[in-house]
Every structure is written in structure tokens, then in C-alpha cells.
Amino acid sequence: MLDQREVAKNFEAVVARLQDRKGSLDLTEVKTLFAERKVLHVEVEGLQAKRNAANEEMKKLAKSDPKALESARGELKAVSSGIKEKEARLTELEEKLEKLMLVIPNVPHASVPTGASEADNQVVRTWGEKPNLLFTPRQHFEVGEKLGMLDFERAAKVSGSRFAFLKGPLARLERALASFMIDQHVQRGYEELLPPYLVTRQSMTGTGQLPKFEEDAFKTAGEHELFLIPTAEVPVTNFHHDEILEGATLPRKYCAFSPCFRAEAGSAGKDTRGLIRMHQFHKVELVQFVRPEESQAALEALTADAARILELLGLHHRVTLLCTADMGFASTKTYDLEVWLPGQQAYREISSCSSFGDFQARRAKIRFRPAQGEKPQLLHTLNGSGLAVGRTLVAILENYQREDGTVAIPEVLRPYLGGLDALRPV
RNA sequence: GGACAGAUGGCCGAGUGGUCGAAGGCACCUGACUCGAAAUCAGGCAUACCGGCAACGGUAUCGUAGGUUCGAAUCCUACUCUGUCCGCCA
Numbered sequence: 001m002l003d004q005r006e007v008a009k010n011f012e013a014v015v016a017r018l019q020d021r022k023g024s025l026d027l028t029e030v031k032t033l034f035a036e037r038k039v040l041h042v043e044v045e046g047l048q049a050k051r052n053a054a055n056e057e058m059k060k061l062a063k064s065d066p067k068a069l070e071s072a073r074g075e076l077k078a079v080s081s082g083i084k085e086k087e088a089r090l091t092e093l094e095e096k097l098e099k100l101m102l103v104i105p106n107v108p109h110a111s112v113p114t115g116a117s118e119a120d121n122q123v124v125r126t127w128g129e130k131p132n133l134l135f136t137p138r139q140h141f142e143v144g145e146k147l148g149m150l151d152f153e154r155a156a157k158v159s160g161s162r163f164a165f166l167k168g169p170l171a172r173l174e175r176a177l178a179s180f181m182i183d184q185h186v187q188r189g190y191e192e193l194l195p196p197y198l199v200t201r202q203s204m205t206g207t208g209q210l211p212k213f214e215e216d217a218f219k220t221a222g223e224h225e226l227f228l229i230p231t232a233e234v235p236v237t238n239f240h241h242d243e244i245l246e247g248a249t250l251p252r253k254y255c256a257f258s259p260c261f262r263a264e265a266g267s268a269g270k271d272t273r274g275l276i277r278m279h280q281f282h283k284v285e286l287v288q289f290v291r292p293e294e295s296q297a298a299l300e301a302l303t304a305d306a307a308r309i310l311e312l313l314g315l316h317h318r319v320t321l322l323c324t325a326d327m328g329f330a331s332t333k334t335y336d337l338e339v340w341l342p343g344q345q346a347y348r349e350i351s352s353c354s355s356f357g358d359f360q361a362r363r364a365k366i367r368f369r370p371a372q373g374e375k376p377q378l379l380h381t382l383n384g385s386g387l388a389v390g391r392t393l394v395a396i397l398e399n400y401q402r403e404d405g406t407v408a409i410p411e412v413l414r415p416y417l418g419g420l421d422a423l424r425p426v
Numbered sequence: 427g428g429a430c431a432g433a434u435g436g437c438c439g440a441g442u443g444g445u446c447g448a449a450g451g452c453a454c455c456u457g458a459c460u461c462g463a464a465a466u467c468a469g470g471c472a473u474a475c476c477g478g479c480a481a482c483g484g485u486a487u488c489g490u491a492g493g494u495u496c497g498a499a500u501c502c503u504a505c506u507c508u509g510u511c512c513g514c515c516a
Contacts, residue, residue, distance in 0.1 A: 046485090048485060057496095058496055058497070059445085072496070073496050077496060376436090
């Protein structure tokens with residue numbers, strides 16, 4: 001959520017920058033409501049002050065003059081009900097304003113390129129090179145099925161489309177990847193959290209998934225409404241909901257492994273084959289809580305922490321800076337990590353690292369005290385995938401495949417697989 | 427699922443319908459004392475919004491939402507959450 005006062009103060013500039021995003025919205029109503037609210041607010045406060053003063057008199061009359069008390073009581077009753085009416089209108093206005101504010105996206109950082117589509121994203125750097133395969137590389141699902149370790153048909157029977165069973169060594173590889181990533185991040189100063197996979201509406205609103213993107217989420221049936229997390233970002237960011245952190249304890253860095261659940265509404269027909277786009281997948285997430293002045297540097301560092309996993313796995317990839325049109329709702333700036341998939345002959349997103357400014361902190365009420373005795377203020381949040389485990393598995397299957405259908409296991413993962421050096425057909 | 431208990435400031439914890447933005451304590455800040463520190467003493471110390479250069483003044487906030495009342499932290503109702511015990515279960 002944006003700061004209402006900032007929006008009111010720099011209205012033109014904010015509107016202009018929001019126009020650069022896709023599907024920008026009209027903010028004139030916000031401006032009008034803000035002005036109206038201010039007038040009404042002053043009015044209500046004045047009336048309340050009068051009532052409070054009158055009540056002081058009542059206190060005295062109660063002792064000295066019971067008769068005058070009775071007549072004054074009638075008058076004050078009218079005053080009180082008048083105030084209540086105005087208060088109700090004010091509440092209504094505020095709710096309307098709040099509702100509008102909740103669906104306004106974050107303002108892109110000045111360093112974010114303006115663009116009209118993902119074609120305007122900028123490649124910032126590239127690591128490694130495309131593997132030199134002396135045969136026509138297969139796509140990961142062909143590799144997996146040939147190995148007899150990937151079963152979409154049975155998954156469809158059990159759960160429908162966009163689910164998969166992994167079998168044997170491939171299932172173990174998925175677990176190994178997650179453990180490897182977590183171990184690496186813990187070594188780099190991230191604290192591991194194992195979060196709840198079901199969260200409240202409030203938590204989903206705190207990080208920005210709601211109210212605007214409810215159709216993307218799975219939620220529980222029945223009167224006990226809970227949402228399946230689309231990413232560990234939601235529980236981990238809300239870990240500090242409504243808290244004031246001591247400045248000396250910043251930055252706080254967490255990593256978390258979790259399954260992620262996504263309805264994938266509106267992506268019908270996209271990536272229908274394979275493991276790229278699933279209703280359920282595993283991800284290791286990095287989340288940071290930092291001082292505002294440190295968030296830009298923290299984004300660079302967090303992105304590097306995520307990219308480092310790809311480097312250790314020897315996977316060729318590039319880092320792109322998303323343009324204004326391609327950024328997520330809550331983000332001020334986002335780097336995507338795109339891994340090379342020889343089977344697809346394409347770079348595919350495997351991590352998305354964002355800085356949110358105080359946008360999430362304002363929604364989730366996360367503050368810090370800069371120094372003892374100083375006033376609490378909103379901190380900045382960041383997060384990024386480190387990495388999407390399923391897509392990493394895809395990248396390994398495609399990049400490490402051999403002509404005979406076996407798949408080499410990257411050195412760094414072998415200790416997690418009992419020394420296994422390759423996947424071989426069963 | 428059943429039975430109780432509770433929800434107050436950064437933390438702990440008092441609170442009779444008006445004298446309560448809220449005692450007291452802890453933590454923290456300033457000053458005094460001290461060579462310095464500890465201890466002690468004095469003062470300060472919630473958040474948000476509005477007005478003001480400022481001092482300061484006003485308004486709201488005691489889990490959430492309603493209600494009663496001239497007036498609610500205090501009374502009533504519902505809800506949420508937490509704790510304890512019992513049952514059930516991985």
C-alpha cells in the first residue's frame with residue numbers, strides 16, 4: 001500500500017509513474033476522497049471536542065444541580081447522535097479509500113526501465129555458456145518419462161492437470177535440491193524457517209496477493225477460511241506482522257522451504273506439458289527485512305545469493321531487470337533469473353527477486369526502531385526465490401542429459417544423493 | 427469436539443461508568459552525585475491524525491465489531507485469538 005500523504009502530496013508524479021505499469025488505473029477518485037475525508041475529519045473532531053467539553057460540565061452538574069442535568073441530557077443526546085451520524089459517514093469514506101488504496105500497485109523505482117511488455121526487460125548480465133550438446137536435446141518431460149521417473153498420467157488421474165508424480169531417484173533429487181539450497185543460504189547468514197502452508201486472509205493482504213488476485217489462490221472450503229500459500233513469502237514476511245523490530249537486529253534474513261500452490265487462472269494453454277507450470281511446486285524462498293536506506297543494496301545481494309545456487313549447479317543463466325510493464329503488483333524493482341533450457345531452446349524464469357520498499361510493511365504493519373528512544377518507522381521488505389525447486393530439476397534434466405537418456409548429477413548434489421552420479425533408466 | 431480462564435503502553439501489571447491516555451514496576455533517555463561506573467535521587471518516556479515556526483493545543487486508540495449511556499478500559503452481545511484441563515488424533 002502506498003502512503004496516502006505521499007500520494008496526495010505528489011499526486012501528478014505518482015500517477016505518471018503508475019501509468020508506466022500494465023493496466024494502470026484512475027486515481028482521481030482517490031484524490032477526491034482524500035480531500036473529502038480531510039474536511040469531514042476536521043468537522044467530526046470539532047464536534048467531538050464540543051461534546052467532551054459538555055460532558056465535563058455534566059460531571060459537575062451531576063453533583064450540584066440534578067434538574068439542569070436532566071434538561072442538558074436531552075440536548076446532548078441530540079449532539080451525540082449527530083456526531084455518530086457523521087462518524088459513520090467518515091468510517092464509510094475511510095473504508096472506501098482503504099479499499100482503493102489496497103488495489104493500487106507500488107510505484108516503480110527510478111532505476112526501473114519504462115516498458116510496454118516483457119520485451120522491454122533488460123538483460124543485466126549472463127553467467128556461463130550454453131552446454132555444447134552433440135545431439136538434439138530433449139525436453140525435460142521426455143527425459144523424465146524415458147527414465148521412468150516422471151508420471152503425469154497417473155497424476156492427472158489422481159489430481160487433474162498440472163500435477164506430477166516423481167519417482168525413485170528423481171523424487172530424491174527434488175528433496176536433495178531443496179536441502180542443498182537451504183544449506184547454502186544458511187551458510188550465507190539466512191535463518192531457516194519452516195512456515196505454515198495455510199494462512200489467513202489478512203496475511204495474504206499483508207504481502208499484496210489480496211484483495212486483487214484472489215482468483216489466483218486456492219482456499220479452503222467451509223466456514224474456516226484459509227489460503228494455501230502461493231509462496232513462502234506470505235507466511236515468512238508476515239512472521240513479523242504487527243511488530244516493532246529493534247534497529248540493531250536488522251537486517252533480518254530468512255530462508256524457507258515450502259510447497260507453493262497456484263490456481264494458474266488465466267494461464268490456460270501455457271506450458272501445458274511438463275513441470276514448468278504446476279498447481280503445486282516446491283520453492284526455497286529468501287526474505288529480508290532491512291532499513292530503508294539499505295534496500296537497494298540488499299536487492300543486489302539477495303539476487304546474487306539466488307544466482308549463486310545456479311552457479312554452484314553449473315547452470316547457464318542470465319539476470320534480467322524487469323521493466324515497468326512486467327513487474328509484480330507490490331514490487332518497486334525486480335530482477336528475474338532466467339535459466340537456459342536446451343530442450344526448449346529458451347531462457348526460463350527460475351527466480352524472481354524483488355524489493356518492495358515499505359509497501360508490504362505498511363500493509364502488514366512491520367516497523368523498526370532506528371535506535372533506542374527513537375520513533376518506530378516502517379522498514380523495507382525484499383524477497384526472492386532461491387530457487388524454484390521444480391524448475392531447477394527441469395534445468396538439470398535438460399542441461400545434464402546425455403544422448404543415451406541418462407542424466408549426470410552435478411557434483412555438489414552428490415553428497416545429498418548417497419554419491420549417485422547419474423540418473424539411469426529403471 | 428467439551429469445560430474453564432484471559433486479552434490494557436516496548437515488556438510486566440493495576441484499574442469503583444465521569445478525577446483514566448490510563449497507577450506501579452521493568453527497560454530506555456536526560457540531569458545530579460562519581461575520577462569513571464554501579465547504586466541512589468530528580469525529571470522525561472505510547473501511536474496516529476489535525477492545527478501551529480515552535481512551545482503547545484485538539485481528536486482517536488485499553489483484542490475486533492456492535493449495543494446501552496449525556497459520558498465506556500470499566501456494563502451488555504457477538505466474534506477472534508491465547509492459555510490450561512479433558513477427549514481425539516499424525
